[in-house]
Amino acid sequence: MVEKAMKDVHYSVKPNRNSKQQALEVIHLIKAVLPLERAMMRLKIESSSKEAKKLLEKFSTFASTVESLHWDSGELTLILLIDPGNYRQIDELVRTDTKGTTNMEVLSLKEVIEGDSFLD
Structure with missing residues (x-):
């Protein structure tokens, strides 16, 4: 499901970049496609x-x-x-x-x- 959302927003993983920074970027982009909200x-x-x-x-x-x-x-x-x-x-x-x-x-x-x- 997450991989499909990443494809929908045209995001590809860059192996030479920091994984945490990439995760924060992709979460921001996926919010436009999937209804995400932070757990309380x-x-x-x-x-x-x-x-x-x-x-x-x-x-x-x-x-x-x-x-x-x-x-x-x-x-x-x-x-x-x-x-x-x-x-x-x-x-x-x-x-x-x-x-x-x-x-x-x-x-x-x-x-x-x-x-x-x-x-x-």
């Missing part, structure tokens, strides 16, 4: 901070989807889907702004949708 990471964030409402706003800006949100006696539990490129920023936010009152856990590195689909 699922994170669980638990906070007992007094500033949990402010943190919720900050975390929501990085999230593509907030799957669940629970307030239990001042504790915030949040499960969200993020772009993997935002992970470092969220990790830095948890480390610096919360001063140890917030825990972050990676639930899954990719969001998988199961089911039948037709491939050419």
Whole structure:
């Protein structure tokens, strides 16, 4: 399927070039032919901070989807889907702004949708 898409965009592998650079180029070209999107990471964030409402706003800006949100006696539990490129920023936010009152856990590195689909 990928080889067919590479032929459709008229891309050929150059053996003397860096493979990572070629992969990035071909992915950019194939996006025009195939509907590609980056897989999302699922994170669980638990906070007992007094500033949990402010943190919720900050975390929501990085999230593509907030799957669940629970307030239990001042504790915030949040499960969200993020772009993997935002992970470092969220990790830095948890480390610096919360001063140890917030825990972050990676639930899954990719969001998988199961089911039948037709491939050419």
